[in-house]
Amino acid sequence: MNELELIRALLPILPTNASVVTGAGDDCAVLDVGLADRHLLFKTDAVVEGIHFDDQTPGHSVGHKALARCLSDIAAMGGTPLCALATIGLPRGFDPARVEAIYRGMAGLATQYDVAIVGGETTTNPERLFASIAMLGTVGQTSCLRRSGAKAGDALFVTGTLGGSRAGKHLEFEPRVREGQWLAGRGTVHAMIDLSDGLATDLRHLLEASGTGAELLAEAIPVSAEARRRSGQSGAPAPLAAALTDGEDFELLLAAAASDAVALLDAWKSAFPQLPLHCIGKITAEHGLRIRDRQGARPLDEHGYIHFA
Amino acid sequence: MNELELIRALLPILPTNASVVTGAGDDCAVLDVGLADRHLLFKTDAVVEGIHFDDQTPGHSVGHKALARCLSDIAAMGGTPLCALATIGLPRGFDPARVEAIYRGMAGLATQYDVAIVGGETTTNPERLFASIAMLGTVGQTSCLRRSGAKAGDALFVTGTLGGSRAGKHLEFEPRVREGQWLAGRGTVHAMIDLSDGLATDLRHLLEASGTGAELLAEAIPVSAEARRRSGQSGAPAPLAAALTDGEDFELLLAAAASDAVALLDAWKSAFPQLPLHCIGKITAEHGLRIRDRQGARPLDEHGYIHFA
Numbered sequence: 001m002n003e004l005e006l007i008r009a010l011l012p013i014l015p016t017n018a019s020v021v022t023g024a025g026d027d028c029a030v031l032d033v034g035l036a037d038r039h040l041l042f043k044t045d046a047v048v049e050g051i052h053f054d055d056q057t058p059g060h061s062v063g064h065k066a067l068a069r070c071l072s073d074i075a076a077m078g079g080t081p082l083c084a085l086a087t088i089g090l091p092r093g094f095d096p097a098r099v100e101a102i103y104r105g106m107a108g109l110a111t112q113y114d115v116a117i118v119g120g121e122t123t124t125n126p127e128r129l130f131a132s133i134a135m136l137g138t139v140g141q142t143s144c145l146r147r148s149g150a151k152a153g154d155a156l157f158v159t160g161t162l163g164g165s166r167a168g169k170h171l172e173f174e175p176r177v178r179e180g181q182w183l184a185g186r187g188t189v190h191a192m193i194d195l196s197d198g199l200a201t202d203l204r205h206l207l208e209a210s211g212t213g214a215e216l217l218a219e220a221i222p223v224s225a226e227a228r229r230r231s232g233q234s235g236a237p238a239p240l241a242a243a244l245t246d247g248e249d250f251e252l253l254l255a256a257a258a259s260d261a262v263a264l265l266d267a268w269k270s271a272f273p274q275l276p277l278h279c280i281g282k283i284t285a286e287h288g289l290r291i292r293d294r295q296g297a298r299p300l301d302e303h304g305y306i307h308f309a
Numbered sequence: 310m311n312e313l314e315l316i317r318a319l320l321p322i323l324p325t326n327a328s329v330v331t332g333a334g335d336d337c338a339v340l341d342v343g344l345a346d347r348h349l350l351f352k353t354d355a356v357v358e359g360i361h362f363d364d365q366t367p368g369h370s371v372g373h374k375a376l377a378r379c380l381s382d383i384a385a386m387g388g389t390p391l392c393a394l395a396t397i398g399l400p401r402g403f404d405p406a407r408v409e410a411i412y413r414g415m416a417g418l419a420t421q422y423d424v425a426i427v428g429g430e431t432t433t434n435p436e437r438l439f440a441s442i443a444m445l446g447t448v449g450q451t452s453c454l455r456r457s458g459a460k461a462g463d464a465l466f467v468t469g470t471l472g473g474s475r476a477g478k479h480l481e482f483e484p485r486v487r488e489g490q491w492l493a494g495r496g497t498v499h500a501m502i503d504l505s506d507g508l509a510t511d512l513r514h515l516l517e518a519s520g521t522g523a524e525l526l527a528e529a530i531p532v533s534a535e536a537r538r539r540s541g542q543s544g545a546p547a548p549l550a551a552a553l554t555d556g557e558d559f560e561l562l563l564a565a566a567a568s569d570a571v572a573l574l575d576a577w578k579s580a581f582p583q584l585p586l587h588c589i590g591k592i593t594a595e596h597g598l599r600i601r602d603r604q605g606a607r608p609l610d611e612h613g614y615i616h617f618a
Contacts, residue, residue, distance in 0.1 A: 013413060014426040014427075015416055015426055024426075033342070035343055040342070044396050044430065104322060114326050117323040118323075118332045118338035124360050125437070126436070130434060134394065
């Protein structure tokens with residue numbers, strides 16, 4: 001039994017109550033605490049040494065990444081981050097200067113997004129450092145975007161470029177908070193998710209939640225310069241495969257009304273001239289994930305690999 | 310530099326914003342999100358294998374303890390818990406049945422207090438299991454109890470009995486949620502904290518936050534049966550020392566108006582006939598912590614040891 005299967009088996013035993021609008025299974029939990037027109041967003045995310053960063057990663061980058069991952073989840077709902085708690089597990093013989101750098105990395109990014117860090121704790125984790133962030137945000141009750149709203153015929157869009165994040169972007173990425181709010185405010189976006197596990201996997205999460213399928217256009221998928229550069233190296237995936245399956249892009253993937261597709265792209269260019277938005281395919285009533293290139297449409301398997309007939 | 314010194318050095322760099330009523334340094338952060346008469350409470354707490362439990366501890370108890378520790382912090386503010394996220398770090402070769410038991414332990418206690426578990430995540434922590442809980446609650450804006458409100462002349466009270474928790478209570482304790490709400494609603498309680506690090510240490514936190522001192526009455530401190538039983542064993546502390554310095558009692562310590570002391574004890578007996586409440590001393594204008602026995606009043610040092618003249 002892997003982690004994902006375990007979590008799926010455990011979901012039914014988790015208690016709920018009247019405050020829960022959306023529980024486990026979206027980028028954030030959504031809570032009604034009695035505010036007139038907003039809901040709360042609630043999220044935790046942990047990074048562990050040797051898994052999400054290593055002992056050579058600058059402390060500032062560890063802190064930035066830990067906080068940015070939670071901000072990316074708030075962004076994926078169209079929300080506004082509010083405050084965070086930081087839990088740091090300290091290994092034996094930890095270096096206080098490294099821990100201070102982690103806090104400074106978190107604090108710098110938090111300041112940029114007007115997020116208060118209201119406490120947390122340090123505990124002992126003898127073999128390796130870990131940093132877990134708990135974050136609260138708010139979102140308009142009617143503008144909150146979930147994974148579950150995609151409709152057949154919707155156009156699929158992605159921000160930025162994909163693939164090769166582990167070469168450096170995963171430590172320095174800018175969470176798409178303002179972009180997520182802008183998209184949520186447009187009124188024609190039906191579903192959104194942030195890309196943490198790779199386009200093929202995260203799109204599948206959105207499709208499962210929405211009860212739909214999708215067809216991607218291979219030529220439209222924006223491959224990052226880093227994924228192209230690395231594709232020449234031995235053992236590195238082809239650029240398109242990297243864009244489909246590399247994790248930690250932390251871009252936004254969204255499904256919007258096809259009727260708004262052209263106007264949305266135009267308005268985006270004015271609002272965010274530095275960051276590309278690409279239409280990469282469409283939502284289909286037929287379940288499953290397919291990719292279309294010059295040879296036609298073929299299924300994309302669970303691991304993002306294209307099945308050649 | 311130890312953990313506490315490190316945290317104190319880092320507190321000034323943590324950003325704040327308009328939502329923060331009370332940031333780092335109390336049992337929970339207190340947030341104003343625009344509710345008419347309530348504030349939000351926000352807290353995280355982690356337990357780590359080999360530190361807070363061991364590999365023989367039943368999974369159910371690990372889950373119970375992890376959630377109960379956060380509930381105890383909500384209780385210490387007089388709050389009502391609302392929902393939680395659970396972050397579980399899984400070691401190599403984890404036993405799915407043990408992880409399920411942890412979730413069942415959390416879910417059982419959460420159900421008792423109408424707390425929703427709205428998600429979380431599992432991640433990898435190769436050498437040992439850890440479980441971190443993030444919790445949200447609410448509290449009346451005017452009834453919220455902090456560590457900082459104690460006044461000279463206040464009477465000091467503690468719920469339950471103290472010491473010897475590591476023999477078993479630390480895994481099974483009942484968080485004092487209803488008791489905390491009752492105390493907050495009385496209107497004469499000025500400051501409260503939950504006992505996680507031991508009476509001597511946690512009282513010192515309350516005194517520092519309040520800018521006061523205190524005098525404890527040695528004979529009035531309720532020593533648990535377990536602390537008395539263990540005191541006969543070689544190397545075990547004397548019963549009073551155990552009650553002062555053993556951690557993880559998870560009882561409530563509070564300072565209340567002396568004029569209400571007798572009435573408070575009477576009303577408590579009717580409200581909570583199963584759980585003792587003891588008056589154990591008083592708040593003093595003079596700083597420092599003293600303990601009075603038949604030989605007079607003497608200072609209690611930072612580690613809870615009584616200085617004999």
